[in-house]
Amino acid sequence: MMGQSASHRLAGLENCELREGTPLEIDGLEIASVLAPQSPEALVDAILALRAEGLAALVVGGGNRLEVGNLAQRADVLLSTRGLSGVHELDADEGIARLGAGTPLAQARAAAVEAGWELPLDAPGPGATLGGVLAAAATGPRALGYRQPRDVVLGLDVVLGSGDLTRCGGRVVKNVTGYDLAKLYIGSRGTLCVIASAWIRLVPSPQRVLLLEASSADLGAACRAGLRASRFNSARSCVVSFEGDAEPRVLVELAGDETTVVNDADQLHAELETRTVEVAALDAVRARSLGGHRLAVRLPLLPSRFEAVVERLSSHPCSLLAYPGLGYLHVALDRVGDAPGDEFGEGDSMAPWFEMMDEIAREARGGYVVERAPVDLKQQRDVFSTSSSPLPVLKAIKQRFDPDGVLAPGRSAGRI
Amino acid sequence: MAASPTVSADLIAGLEAAVGREACLSRPDELFVYECDALTLHTGPPVAVVLPQDTAQVQRVVRTCRAHGAPFVPRGAGTGLSGGATAPDGAVVIECSRMNRILEVNAEDRYAVVEPGVVNARLSEAVESLGLFYAPDPSSQQACTIGGNIAENSGGPHTLKYGTTTNHVLAVSLVLPDGELLELGSPCGWSPGHDLVGAVVGSEGTLGVVTRAIVRLTPIPEQVETVLGIFPDVVKACRAVGSIIRSGLVPSALEILDQRTIHAVEDSVYAAGLPRDAGAVLIAELDGAASALVPQAEQVQRLAESAGALRVERARDAEERQRFWKARKGAFGAMGRLAPDLYVHDAVVPRSKLPEVLAEVCAIGDRHGLTLSNVFHAGDGNLHPNISFDRRDEDERARVLLAGQEILELCVRMGGVITGEHGVGTEKRDFIGLVFGESDLEAMKHLRAAFDPDRVCNPGKIFPTTRFCVESNPHARGYDRVPLG
Ligand SMILES: Cc1cc2nc3c(=O)[nH]c(=O)nc-3n(C[C@H](O)[C@H](O)[C@H](O)COP(=O)(O)OP(=O)(O)OC[C@H]3O[C@@H](n4cnc5c(N)ncnc54)[C@H](O)[C@@H]3O)c2cc1C
Ligand SMILES: Cc1cc2nc3c(=O)[nH]c(=O)nc-3n(C[C@H](O)[C@H](O)[C@H](O)COP(=O)(O)OP(=O)(O)OC[C@H]3O[C@@H](n4cnc5c(N)ncnc54)[C@H](O)[C@@H]3O)c2cc1C
Secondary structure (H helix, E strand, O other), X not given: OOOHHHHHHHHXXXXXXXXXXXXXXXXXXXXXXXXXXXXXXHHHHHHHHHHHHOOOEEEEOOOOOOOOOOOOXXXXXXXXXXXXXXXXXXXXXXXXXXXXXXXXXXXXXXXXHHOOEEOOOOOOOOOOEHHHHHHOOOOOOOHHHHOOHHHHEEXXXXXXXXXXXXXXXXXXXXXXXXXXXXXXXXXXXXXXXXXXXXXXXXXXXXXXXEEEEEXXXXXXXXXXXXXXXXXXXXXXEEEEEEEOOOOOEEEEEEEEOHHHHHHHHHHHHHHHOOEEEOXXXXXXXXXXXXXXXXXXXXXXXXXXXXXXXXXXXXXXOEEEEEEOXXXXXXXXXXXXOOOOOOXXXXXXXXXXXXHHHHHHHHHOOOOOEEEEOOHHHHHHOOOOOOOOOOHHHHHHHHHHHOOOOOEOOOOOHHHO | OOOOOOOOHHHHHHHHHHHOHHHEEOOHHHHHHHOOOOOOOOOOOOOEEEOOOOHHHHHHHHHHHHHOOOOEEEEXXXXXXXOOOOOOOOOEEEEOOOOOOEEEEEOOOOEEXXXXXXXXXHHHHXXXXXXXXXXXXXXXXXXXXXXXXXXXXXXXXXXXXXXOHHHHEEEXXXXXXXXXXXXXXXXXXXXXXXXXHHHHOXXXXXXXXXXXXXXXXXXXXXXXXXXXXXXXXXXXXXXXXXXXXXXXXXOOEEEEEEHHHHHHHHOOOOOOOOOOOOOEEEEEEEEEOHHHHHHHHHHHHHHHHHOOOOEEEEOOOHHHHHHHHHHHHOHHHHHHHOOOEEEEOOEEOOHHHHHHHHHHHHHHHHHOOOEEEEXXXXXXXXXXXXXEEOOOOHHHHHHHHHHHHHHHHHHHHOOOEOOOOOOOOOOOXXXXXXXXXXXHHHHHHHHHHHHOOOOOEOOOOOOOEHHHHHHHOOOOOOOEOOOOO
């Protein structure tokens, strides 16, 4: 909670709104104050004021995924980016755009389309912002074609936890001038800096987009089919979904020039007996299978491991969303088994399940992110399953970029 | 910095103990070739060169350097063009050429585990029979190493479609400046917390020594079409590039050679039968599904013609295509015929600004009475104005440096940056201020400090020097106090 004088100080900031609303609960912390700077300079002032008052902030874009992260040690205010929105520049000759971080992705996509281009970032939840997607390094299903957020950002303007407004990269499509700090900031989930705006490289609008669906009797076959489909020339997305008792489904989005898309569609139809469905079904399947569960995990996997892993996991009552071409799997569940008492969160009931996940991750030479979990579970484990090797460097980075822990201390990997 | 320029016998003995006597060079005649990289304008002999065979040896070398207060410089093949591998005063060079094994190839999951000294082209050759290749293809790929590529985030002609090195590195093992080993990333792309692999790629050997990397392998495209546009001048060729980009096509490469380059190439062993009367040629390459390529190549042809091409040809077969690429990639080598030294410049501008920038770049060369030619990655807006000169001619050397500076200033004025793929190194450290302000550089220093708080790993690169600061402000203190070579 903020003291009176701190409140007074924040309320007096120029070009920055301070609102008290219904408290938002994140991981057991209730935060009622929302600070919304209206310009990058006002954002600097806001962060300096927070620093001076010894307060901590949780950055919020569209607020779709605030729960991802370790438990915050402190969070006194929400620092909203909604005042930092807008299409600042869109160069149709170059195919690049500079966008405010608070810009809703849907708006940014529409602006690109109007200029004859496409924004290679997926519009996930309602109102997701550009800054939120970059800060979370959110890979939508279309990342197969679009590539990852890190691959489409040319430059960033950010305000560090220290209060410094700094820039990295630029507006050109190739650039090695100095360190590639954009890589460090993308995916740092509001723990090192607040992204104020970004230069994005747009991609040509596809001539044709088709969504094909196939069902498969068993999950292993669906994964094999999914991997095979992911490797078609025009495959922009390929998702294998498995929800409870329903048959596994394979959704393949093809996008590109007319000839390639039509040829690929014919071949897929011959191989997998696909049918054409509405393009919107891709977003619907993602929203449905992940929404509402108490525990959600994201597990990176090598393509060759999918079949074995999904078969192993499917013996538990969970929803699975596999991206075999992209190499990751979403697992969502509410209970570990069908017996009474198998609901998770009760004491140590989840321990064997996590042991299984740890084993899978070890075999995959990776780890996983627990994207959603009840507070008591988060108290027990680092949701990023961070190994010890990078910890000293991660700590040193936090110390340098956010010396007083203004930005969500404790939320990052290793509870930093 | 604690480094002493006098070579200590203890240091050499320690290095010999770390890697073996035959893998430690310290006689002046042995060190001579390590005096610079491919940027011959800056030189600086190291106090010793070690050739470790594995990660443990690199760790021992780094710890020995620390114990003696000596800075160290990782080095690959020394083909760098910004002085990145050139030794600052008192430094030990850690050459990775003996760590050149391909440790694992996984065709199904499309990655390879390699040591840093693997030569770029060798990796593609090794996986070709599996239908795969390593996409970043610098023109120096027959010599440069994956470790050097990672440090510089190197590109190449096919960067336009496939991206630069950073898009192809999944994991690295990094020996930190305190000798500890840091494992970052994984073959499935997993990295908890921040994307430190992304931060290490392009860090010019200043955060640690990469001793192993896991890189992505890419399927060899089904078919390739190569179009050669012959233009009366370079400005029209640049216009064609602009209209191809705007058309929504995604060629894998769009490269331009100007007339002087064409002549140099045609006079050399790289001769490919390029027309000598052309003011410029544009090599446009498309790849992908066979059925789609013919109409796309025809579209490129039409766009080139309407931009003013004199004629447009298509490579008839793989052999002819190879010939075009041999000419393109051999262009720098061919220019060796024009003068004893070549200054290969590197800057980027927005692609739509290419025609006016190119005209101005040529005017700068003329104004300084220099032989300037252009061969460049036009699709990325990545210029390489090349200046042929003789470094023994003091006056010419000064004009080369002045022209280089004017070119950088021009590119930045046009919304561009001072390097697209060769890095800042020592070459451009004093120009980085054209692009970034104090606070931007400060943020970079934060990253540096998190890895290398004592600035012992490749000091004197990227960040402006005292000498520069002192010239502009006698009271300023530079970041790394290392004299220019
Ligand atoms: C239906 C649905 C499906 C989804 N599918 C996927 C998916 O497939 N893959 C995936 O990865 N994600 C997915 N997401 C998650 C979500 O889209 C992303 O996490 C995205 O970041 C949300 O944007 P936001 O603006 O709502 O961010 P928020 O939820 O507001 O913030 C996300 C994180 O970023 C930080 N942040 C926000 N803005 C900034 C900024 N400007 N600077 C610094 N930090 C900032 C926040 O502190 C927080 O840690 C999905 C969400 C929904 C609702
Ligand atoms: C004829 C010619 C053509 C070229 N064409 C291109 C081109 O098309 N595209 C392009 O991008 N570049 C090009 N270059 C530049 C150069 O080849 C690249 O920068 C290349 O990546 C350097 O690799 P190297 O092994 O020679 O590294 P070096 O020159 O030895 O070193 C370069 C940098 O990498 C660091 N380094 C080397 N190994 C390691 C390691 N193991 N760990 C940490 N740091 C390390 C060094 O400290 C130095 O800072 C060209 C150069 C020449 C001479």
